[in-house]
Amino acid sequence: MEMKEENPAMLMARSPEMRKLMELAKTIAPIDSTVLITGESGTGKERVARFVHDHSVHAAGPFIALNCGAITETLLESELFGHARGSFTGATGERPGLFEAANGGTLLLDEVGDITLAMQVKLLRALEEREIRRVGENKSRPINVRILSATNKNLKEEVEAKRFREDLYYRLNVVELAVPPLRQRKEDILPLARLLLAEAAVHMRHPVDGLTALAADQLVAYDWPGNVRELANAMERGVAVAKTNRVDLGDLPLEVRTGLPLVSDKGVPRFLRDVEMDCILGTLEKTKGNRKKAAELMDIGVATLYRKLKAYKLHVVTS
């Protein structure tokens, strides 16, 4: 029933930017080169990695993704390379690492920009020598794994700041697949929205099958700082709260509905009063100053809206 499981490589690409990326991915997939997938958070880097795997000669083998940023250095080392019995506290049995587990398949090193300099040395050695040694063991084991890595950092800048080894950077970045942010490929928004909406509807067993024109317009207008992941969440929420069989403007999350980000461009949360003020002004702009409609869109009473306008000393010209 889960669409995602049935067709994991399904990569929606309508915009020229994404089509170009998909073509490049198809071209380099059969070649055994290392690929660095870059892009803002939520743009679909893991999805692209999966697509490369599915079009590679390793497609029949396993696809394993490891988030390198989420674990400590010791744990990362044993996750990747495995360990011998008693090699460190807590290593009770011997265990193969993910390089071995992914043998004959693909290993995605996700958030590769987050690994420590010491681990970078060990990783580089494994990639150059095409063999690994389990922690606490002397024996080398050959590996036959396609390595993909992904990052939302600018690795070139990390290299310049001496936080990332230049030699490893070039080793990983034989080919770069740069996934553009959603706001730079607006043609993808609606096809993606419909796909994600359908997935959410199946998942929640809620018979919602489309978007109203108003909702669709707003999805295209919005900037999507959280990219496809934010769009997926918006569709999930929309399906959950929709009162008809179509997701309407009012069913979208507030920041999407009003087109205003809740965090500043520096990434810190904005003061609630500023967000509220922007929201009110933005909504009034949309309703051309019609306060009753604006109050409805924001799901508050008209009296509350008047009170807020007065409190913020907002003088809005109404048509």
Ligand SMILES: Nc1ncnc2c1ncn2[C@@H]1O[C@H](COP(=O)(O)OP(=O)(O)OP(=O)(O)O)[C@@H](O)[C@H]1O
């Ligand atoms: N082109 C696409 N077609 C279909 N689904 C997509 C596409 N791009 C992204 N998605 C979906 O959007 C969500 C986010 O994608 P993914 O996890 O690949 O992003 P990411 O770039 O790895 O994010 P992060 O930087 O947060 O790790 C996933 O649920 C994914 O299935």
Ligand SMILES: [Mg+2]
């Ligand atoms: Mg990811």
